[in-house]
Amino acid sequence: MEARNCLAACVLMHFILAVSAIDKRMVYIVFVESLPQHPYSLAFHYSELLKDIVPPSFARKSLLRSYTNFNGFSAKLTEKEAYRLRRLDGVDCVLPNQKGYLQTTHSMEYIGLSEFIERNLLVESNTIIGVFDTGIWPESESFKDDGLGPIPPKWKGVCEGGRNFKCNRKIIGARSYITHGKDLSARDNTGHGSHVASIAAGRNVRDASFYGIAQGIAKGGVPSARLAVYKVCDHYCYSADIMAAFDDAISDGVDFISISISFNESFESTSNPIALGALHAYAKGILTINAAGNGGPALFSITTDAPWILTVAASGTDRQIVDKVLLGKYATLVGNGINAFPSRKGGLPIVYGTELSSICSESDARNCSEPCLVRSSIDQKVVLCDKVPNLKYINITGVPSFITPNMEENVSKIEPYPVVRLSTNELNLVKTYIDSTTEPKVQILKSEAIHNPGAPFVAVFSARGPSTFIPDIVKPDVTAPGVEILAAFSPLASPSDSPFDKRPVNYNILSGTSMACPHVTAAAVYVKSIHPNWSPSAIKSALMTTAREFNPALYPEAEFAYGSGHIDPLKAKNPGLVYETPVEEYFKIWCNISRIAGSFTVTNASCPTQLTLKDINYPSMSVRLDMKDVFTVSFPRTVTNVGRANSTYVAYIEGDQSRLHFIVEPSTLQFTELNQKINFVVTVKGKRMKPETLKRVSLVWTDGVHMVRSPIVVYTGETTSAGGSAQTPSAGGSARTPSAGGSARTPSWFCLLSVMLIIMVTLY
Numbered sequence: 001m002e003a004r005n006c007l008a009a010c011v012l013m014h015f016i017l018a019v020s021a022i023d024k025r026m027v028y029i030v031f032v033e034s035l036p037q038h039p040y041s042l043a044f045h046y047s048e049l050l051k052d053i054v055p056p057s058f059a060r061k062s063l064l065r066s067y068t069n070f071n072g073f074s075a076k077l078t079e080k081e082a083y084r085l086r087r088l089d090g091v092d093c094v095l096p097n098q099k100g101y102l103q104t105t106h107s108m109e110y111i112g113l114s115e116f117i118e119r120n121l122l123v124e125s126n127t128i129i130g131v132f133d134t135g136i137w138p139e140s141e142s143f144k145d146d147g148l149g150p151i152p153p154k155w156k157g158v159c160e161g162g163r164n165f166k167c168n169r170k171i172i173g174a175r176s177y178i179t180h181g182k183d184l185s186a187r188d189n190t191g192h193g194s195h196v197a198s199i200a201a202g203r204n205v206r207d208a209s210f211y212g213i214a215q216g217i218a219k220g221g222v223p224s225a226r227l228a229v230y231k232v233c234d235h236y237c238y239s240a241d242i243m244a245a246f247d248d249a250i251s252d253g254v255d256f257i258s259i260s261i262s263f264n265e266s267f268e269s270t271s272n273p274i275a276l277g278a279l280h281a282y283a284k285g286i287l288t289i290n291a292a293g294n295g296g297p298a299l300f301s302i303t304t305d306a307p308w309i310l311t312v313a314a315s316g317t318d319r320q321i322v323d324k325v326l327l328g329k330y331a332t333l334v335g336n337g338i339n340a341f342p343s344r345k346g347g348l349p350i351v352y353g354t355e356l357s358s359i360c361s362e363s364d365a366r367n368c369s370e371p372c373l374v375r376s377s378i379d380q381k382v383v384l385c386d387k388v389p390n391l392k393y394i395n396i397t398g399v400p401s402f403i404t405p406n407m408e409e410n411v412s413k414i415e416p417y418p419v420v421r422l423s424t425n426e427l428n429l430v431k432t433y434i435d436s437t438t439e440p441k442v443q444i445l446k447s448e449a450i451h452n453p454g455a456p457f458v459a460v461f462s463a464r465g466p467s468t469f470i471p472d473i474v475k476p477d478v479t480a481p482g483v484e485i486l487a488a489f490s491p492l493a494s495p496s497d498s499p500f501d502k503r504p505v506n507y508n509i510l511s512g513t514s515m516a517c518p519h520v521t522a523a524a525v526y527v528k529s530i531h532p533n534w535s536p537s538a539i540k541s542a543l544m545t546t547a548r549e550f551n552p553a554l555y556p557e558a559e560f561a562y563g564s565g566h567i568d569p570l571k572a573k574n575p576g577l578v579y580e581t582p583v584e585e586y587f588k589i590w591c592n593i594s595r596i597a598g599s600f601t602v603t604n605a606s607c608p609t610q611l612t613l614k615d616i617n618y619p620s621m622s623v624r625l626d627m628k629d630v631f632t633v634s635f636p637r638t639v640t641n642v643g644r645a646n647s648t649y650v651a652y653i654e655g656d657q658s659r660l661h662f663i664v665e666p667s668t669l670q671f672t673e674l675n676q677k678i679n680f681v682v683t684v685k686g687k688r689m690k691p692e693t694l695k696r697v698s699l700v701w702t703d704g705v706h707m708v709r710s711p712i713v714v715y716t717g718e719t720t721s722a723g724g725s726a727q728t729p730s731a732g733g734s735a736r737t738p739s740a741g742g743s744a745r746t747p748s749w750f751c752l753l754s755v756m757l758i759i760m761v762t763l764y
Contacts, residue, residue, distance in 0.1 A: 024078060024079070025076045025078055026077070027074055027075070027076055027450075027451065028074065028075055028076075028077045028082050028085075028094050030046075030072055030073055030074070030075060030091065030094050031072040031091075031092040031094075032072060032090055032092055044429060046063055046073045046075075047063055047331060047332065049085075049088070049090075049091075050062055050063060050085075053084050053088075054075075054077070054081060058076075061076065061332070062076050062077065063075050063332055063334070064076065064322075064334065077094075082094050107317050107481040107485055108219055108220070108221050108519075108522070110319075110455075110481060111481065111519060111523065111566075111567055111568070111569060112568060112569050112570040113221040113222070113522060113523065113526060113569055115204060115217075115219065115223075117570065119526070119529065120529045120530055121224050121529075123528070123529040123530075123532050124222050124224040124225055124525065124526070124529040125148060125149060125152075125225065125226070126152045126154075127222070127226065127256070127528060127529060128152065128154075128155060128172065128225070128226045128227075128228055128252075128253060128254045128256075129200055129201055129222075129226070129227055129228065129255070129256050129521060130228045130230060130245075130249040130254035130256065130257045131196060131200070131227060131228070131230065131258050131259075131518075132232050132233075132242065132249075132257065132258070132259040132260075132261065133188075133192055133193030133196055133197070133229075133231070133232070133259075133260060133261070134188050134190045134191075134192045134234060135161075135174075135176065135185070135186045135187055135188035135194075135231035136171060136174070136188050136194050136197050136227070136229045136231075137187065137188045137191075137194045137488065137489070137490040137491070137492075138166060138171055138174075140194060140198065140488045140489075140506065141205045141208075141488075142194075142197075142198040142202035142203055142205055142218060142220070142487075142488040143168070143170045143171050143197070143198070143203065143227070144170065144203055145168040145169035145170040145171075146203070148169040148170060148224065148226075149169070150169070151169055151172045152172075152226065152253075154253045155172055155226075155228075155252065155253050156251060156252050156253045157172070157173035157175075157248070157249075157253065158173060158252075159171075159173055159174050160175050160184070161174035161175075161176070161185065161186035162176060162184050162185030162186060162187060163185065165186055165187055169226075170226065171226075171228075171229060172226045172227065172228060173227075173228035173229065173252060174228070174229045174230075174231075175229070175245070175248055176231040177230070177231060177232050177240075177241035177244050177245060178231055178232070178233070178234050178241070185231075186229050186231045187490075187492075188231075188490040188492075189234065189492050189493060190234065190235065190490065190493045190497075191490040191492075191494075191508060192233075192260070192510075192514065193229070193233075194488045194489055194490050195485075195487045195488060195489055195508065195510055195514075196258065196260045196487070196514055196517065196518045197227055197229065197488070197518070198218065198220055198487045199220060199221070199515060199518035199519060199522070200220055200222065200225070200227075200258055200519075200521045200525075201220040201222050201225040201227055201522065201525075202218060202219060202223065202488055203220070203223050204217055204218070204219045204223060205218040205219070205488075205507075208486065208507045209486065209507060210340065210414070210486060210507055210508055210509050211341070211505075212340070212446075213321065213340065213446070213447050213448070213509065214319075214321065214449050214484070214486045214509060216486075218486060218488065218507060220518075221518075221519060221522020221523065221525070221526065221569075222522045222525040222526055222529070225522075228249065228252060230245035230248065230249060232245045232261070233261065237261050239273035240273075242259075242261070242273045242274060242277060243273050243276070245277075246273075246276075246277030247277075249281070249286075250281055250284050250286065254286060255286065255525070255528065256286065256288075256289065256521055256524055256525060257278070257281055257286060257287070257289070258289050258517055258518050258521035259274060259289070259290050259291070260290075260291045260512075260513070260515075260517045260518065261274065262292065262293035262294070262304060262463070262513070263293070263303040264303075272304075274288070274304065274306075274309070275304075275305075275306035275308075275309065278290070278306060278308055278309045279306065279308050279583075279586060279587075279590060282308045282583055282586065283583045285535065286536065287310060287524060287536035287539060287540060288308075288309050289310045289517055289518075289521045289524060290304045290309045290310070290311055290312065290517065291304070291311075291312055291512070291513035291514050291516065292311050292313045292462060292463040292475070292476040292513045293463035293513060294461045294463060294512055294513055295461075295463040296458075296459070296460060296462045296464050296561075297460055297461075297464055297557075297561075299464050299465070299466070299557060299560065300466065300467075300468050301464050302463040302465045302466075302560075303463065304475070304476075305467035305468075305469060305473065305475050306470075307470070307586065307589065307613070307618060308581075308586045310477050310520060310524070310540050311475050311476040311477045311478075311563070312476060312477070312478060312480055312482075312513060312516045312517045313458060313459075313462040313463070313478070313479040313480075313482075313561065313562055313563060314459040314461070314462040314479070314480070314481070314482025314483060314511070314513045314515065314516040315457060315458055315459060315462070315481060315482060315483065315516070315566055316410055316411075316455050316456060316457050316459060316481070316482075316483035316484070317452070317455050317456065317481045317483065317484075318451055318452050318453065318455040318456075319449050319450075319451065319452065319484070320410065320412075320449070320450055320451075320452035320484065321336075321338055321412045321448070321450075321484045321509065322334050322335065322336060322337075322412065322447065322448065322450055323336070323337035323338070323339050323412070323445060323446075323447040323448075324420075325403060325422070325430070325442055325443070325444055326347065326442060326443040326444075326445065327429070327430065327433045327440075328347065328433070328437065328441055330433065333422055333426045333429065335403075335406060335420045335421050335422040335423070336406055336410070336411060336412040336413075336420070336421040337412050337413075337415070337418070337420040337444075338413060338414045338415075338447050338484075338509055339419070339420070339444060339445075339446060339447050340446065341418075341446060342443065342444065342445045343382070343418060343443050343444045343445075344443070345443070346441065346443070347441030347442050347443040348380060348381055348382050348401065348441060348442065348443070349380075349381050349382070349439070349440070349441055350381065350382045350384055350430075350434060350440050350441065350442050351378065351381050351382070351384070352365075352366065352383075352431070352434055353365050353366045355377075356373075356377055356378065356383060357371075357372040357373075357374060357377050359371070359374075360372040366385070366386045367386050367387040367389075368385035368386075368387065368389040368402070368404075369389070370389070370394055373389070373396060373400070375396060375397050375398040378396065378398060378400040379398025379399060379400060380398065380399055380400075381400055381401070382401045382403060382442050382444065383400055383402050383403070384402075384427075384430060384431070384434070385402060385403065385404045385405070386405070386427075387404070387405065388404045388405060388407055388421075389402070389404070391415055391416055391417055391419070391498070392415075392416065392496065392497060392498045393498065393499070394416075394500075395500045396417065399417075400417055401417060401418040401419070401444050402415075402417060402419045402420075403420050403421075403422060403427070403430060403442070404420075404421050404422075405421065405422070405423075405424065405427060406421035406422055406423050407421070410452075410459070410460070410483065411461070411511050412447065412484055412509075413496075413509075413511060414495050414496045414508070414509060415498075416494075416498040416501035420444055456479070456481075456548075456550070456566045458479060458550065458561045458562050459511070459513075461511070461512070461513075462476075462482070462513055462561070463476070464557050464560050464561050465557070465559075465561075466622070466624065466715070470613060471622075471624040472612070472613035472614055472622055472623050472624060473618065473620075473622055474559045474560065474563060474564070474621075474622045474711055475560070475563070476562070476563040477543075477563045477564060478520060478543055478544055478562075478563045478564055478565065478566070479516070479547070479550070479562045479563060479565065479566045480516040480517075480519035480520045480523070480566070480567050481515070481519050482511060482512055482513050482515040482516030483511045483515075485510060485511065485515040486508070486509050487507065487510070487515070488506065488507060489505050489508035491506060520543065520567055522569075523543055523567050523569040523572065524539050524543065526569050526573070527539050527543065527569065527573050530573040531642075534642075537578075537579065537580050537581040537582075537617075538580055538640070538642070540619070541575070541578040542572040542573070542575040542578055543567055543569070543572045544563070544564040544619040545564065545575055545578070545579075545619050545709055545710060546568050546571035546572045546575050546707075546708075546709075547563070547565030547567055547568060547709075548565045548566040548567075548568055549564075549565045549698070549709065550562045550566065552655075552696060556694075557694075558694060558696045558711075558713065559620070559622075559711045559713050560694075560713070563620070563711075564619065564620055564710070564711055565709075574643065574706070575642065575643070575706065576641075576642065576643035576647075576649070576701070576705070576706025576707075577639040577640065577641060577642065577643065577649065577701060577706070577708045578639065578640050578642050579617050579618065579637065579639060579640075579710075580617065580640050580677075581616060581618065582617075585611065585615075585616050585617065586616075588611040589611060589613065592611065592612075614633065614634070615636060617636075617637055617638050619710055620710055620711045620712075620713075621635045621637075621682060621699070621710060621711070621712045621713070622711075622712070622713040622714075623684075623713075623714055623715075624715055624716065624717070625689060625714060625716050628688065629688045630685075630686075630687055630688070631684075631685070631686055631687075632683065632684070632685045633683070633684045634681055634682070634683045634684075635682040636680075636681050637679070637680055637681070638678070639669070639677070639678060639680070639701070639708070640676070640677050641671040641673070641674055641676045641677075642674065643703065643705070643706055644703070644705070645671070645672065645673050645674050646671065646672055646673075647671045647703045648669070648670050648671070649668070649669040649701040649702060649703045649708070650667065650701070650702060650703075651664040651668070651669075651699060651701050652700055652702075653697050653698070653699060653712075654697060654700050654709075655696060655698055656695070656697065657697060659686055659687065659689075659695070660684060660685070660686040661684070661685040661686065662682065662683070662697065662712070663682070663685070664680060664681075664682055664683075664699065665681050665683070666680055682699060682712065684712065684714060686714070689714075689716045690716070691716055691717055692715075692716060692717040693717075694713065694714075695713075695714045695715070696711060696712065696713045696714070697711075698710065698712065699711075699712055
C-alpha cells in the first residue's frame with residue numbers, strides 16, 4: 001500500500017512539474033528499495049546509481065546527501081533525469097523538494113513561531129525574560145528597539161552594564177556579577193549570551209549568516225518581549241553569582257528566567273543553586289527554563305532534575321549544514337562541517353601517517369597528535385586523521401585542512417581550521433584513494449544547508465535521564481531545536497571558541513542544549529501572551545501535553561531522551577486540560593529530599609505531610625521499581641479545564657501494554673465550566689520485571705478536539721553515580737509554605753546556604 005501511495009504521489013508531482021523547463025535542475029529526494037549487504041560507502045553506492053543518469057561534468061556535484069536512517073539520498077537533477085531515475089530497477093520513488101524555507105534562520109518556523117502567526121503583541125511586549133548567561137552585545141542588530149513601546153511599568157530593575165553599555169527599550173536591564181579584577185560589565189566577550197538571548201527574543205534581521213552560510217532572516221521567537229541580562233558567567237559560572245542573579249531577577253520583576261547553564265556532574269536539588277533559585281522564583285510566579293546539559297547519550301547524564309524547572313533537551317531541525325570533499329575527479333563525499341571558504345580549485349595534497357611527520361610514531365601521526373602537526377608538513381595540505389584532534393588550542397601558523405572521523409553524527413560545527421568529519425566507511429574510501437593514487441589531491445567545498453527529512457531527531461550530545469537523585473520523574477521535560485542554530489554573536493569572541501581564531505562575526509552557528517533552552521523560553525512567553533493569567537505550571541503543562549511524540553523505537557531511552565516530545569507552541573496555546581502544580585507540593589518534596597541521610601542540606605525540620613514524587617500533580621508519570629514479584633503503583637492527578645466549558649474527555653492508553661495492566665479511574669471526565677478541576681488516578685499493575693527494563697506508554701485524554709498526552713514510564717535498575725546512591729524521597733513532613741496574600745517564607749534549611757561551597761558549572 002505504501003509503495004502504491006508513493007508511486008501515486010510521484011506520478012502526480014511529475015505532472016505538476018511538467019510546466020517547468022525540462023533542463024532546470026532542482027533538488028529531488030530518492031528512495032531506493034534496498035541496499036547491498038556487504039560493507040560499502042553509501043555515497044559511493046548512490047554515485048554509481050547516478051553515473052548513468054547525470055552528465056559526467058555534473059556528476060560530482062549532483063549527490064547532496066546520503067541518508068542513514070532510511071534507504072535514500074538527495075540529488076540535484078533535471079526533470080528528465082528524475083524521470084529516468086524513476087524507471088531504474090531498485091528505485092522506489094523520486095520526489096521533488098522545495099528549498100525556499102531554507103533561506104531563513106528557520107528554527108522558529110520549524111516550531112511554528114513564524115512572524116506571520118497571530119500574536120498578542122501588547123502582552124508579549126509587556127513580558128520580561130531574564131537571561132542568565134555571559135552577558136550580551138547591546139549593539140547587535142538583533143537587540144534594536146525600533147517600534148517598541150515604553151518599558152513596562154512593572155520593571156523594577158536597573159541598567160548597570162558598565163562602561164559604554166547602554167540599555168534601550170529592548171534590553172531594559174543589565175547586571176554583571178563577574179569582576180576578575182576588572183570593572184563590572186554586562187558586555188558579552190564569549191558570544192554565548194548574545195546567541196541565546198537573540199534566539200529567545202531577538203528582532204528580525206535580514207541577510208544574517210555566517211559568511212553566507214544559513215543566510216536569511218535571523219529572528220527570535222518573541223521579538224517584542226523585553227530582555228533583562230544577568231551576566232553570571234564568563235567561561236565558567238559560580239553558584240554564588242547564580243544565586244545573586246536569582247535574587248535580583250525576582251525583585252526586578254522578570255516573568256521568565258532562561259538559563260542555559262548546566263553542571264558537569266549531577267547534584268541533588270538541595271545543593272543545586274539553579275534548583276534552589278528556581279524554586280523561589282516559582283513561588284513568585286516565575287517559570288525557570290533550563291538546558292538539560294550536553295552529557296549525552298549516556299543514561300543518567302542529565303543534571304537538571306528539579307520538577308519545578310522546565311528542563312530542555314536538544315533536537316535537530318529539517319535544515320542540516322553539510323560539507324563535501326572531492327577526491328580528485330573520482331568521487332564526492334558528504335560529511336559534517338561548517339567551512340566558510342572552499343579550498344583551492346584543483347585540490348590540495350592530502351597527507352596521512354608517516355607523510356605527516358618524521359618526528360612522531362606512525363600511530364601518533366595517524367591520530368594527528370599535536371606534536372606531529374608542524375607547519376612544514378601540513379601548510380596548504382589536507383590532513384587525514386584517525387582520531388579527532390583538539391584543534392581548539394593548537395596554534396598552527398599555516399593554512400591546513402583536516403578530514404576526521406564523525407564522532408557526533410548529524411552535527412556540524414565551526415572549527416579554527418577547515419574540517420570535514422566523515423563516517424568510517426567514507427574515511428576508508430579516502431584511504432583507498434590515497435593508496436591507489438600517485439599524487440592524491442582533495443578539495444573541501446564551502447558548506448551548504450540542505451533539507452533533512454529525518455527531523456526532528458534527538459541530538460547525540462543531549463543529556464539523558466533518568467535522574468540520579470530523583471528517579472521517579474521523567475527528565476528532560478521537552479525537546480526543542482538545538483543543532484546548528486544561527487543567532488547573534490559578540491564580535492569580540494572567537495566563532496570556534498579558539499584563542500587563535502580571530503575572525504569577528506556578528507552571527508554564529510552553535511549547537512547545544514543551550515540553544516534549545518531559549519526556544520522553549522520563547523514558546524512559554526508566546527503561550528503566556530495568549531493566556532496572561534496562566535500560572536507557571538499551566539504554561540509548562542501546556543507545552544508538555546501538546547508536544548509531538550518521537551518514535552520510541554529509534555531511542556531505547558524513550559522519554560529519558562526526549563521527555564514529553566518536541567514542543568509545538570501553536571498547539572500549546574489551546575491544550576484543553578492542564579496539570580496545575582501548587583508550590584506547596586514542591587516545598588514538601590524539597591523538605592523530604594533534605595531529610596535524606598547524607599543530604600548536603602540535611603535538616604531536622606519536620607515534614608508532617610507525607611508526599612512522594614508520584615503524588616506530585618506533574619504532566620508526566622514515572623516510577624523506578626525494585627524487582628519484586630508483583631507491584632501496584634498509583635499516580636493521583638488533577639486536571640483543570642481550559643478548553644471548552646461543556647466538554648467530555650475520554651481516556652485511553654497508547655503504546656505497548658504487554659506485561660502491564662493500566663487502570664484510569666474515572667476513565668471519563670465531564671466538565672461543565674471553565675477552570676473546573678477533576679481528580680483521577682492512574683494505576684499500573686504488573687509482575688516481576690527484569691533488571692534494566694523500561695516500559696513506556698502514553699495516557700491520552702481527548703474530547704474529540706484536544707489530545708492531552710502524558711507519558712507513563714516504568715523502569716527497573718540501579719540509579720547510582722560517583723556522587724552516591726540515588727534515593728527516592730520518602731514520606732515525611734512539609735516545608736513552610738506561603739501565607740495567604742503574602743510572600744513565601746524561606747524554609748529553615750535555606751540558611752544552610754551560607755556555608756554552601758562554590759560549585760563550578762560550565763556553559764552548555
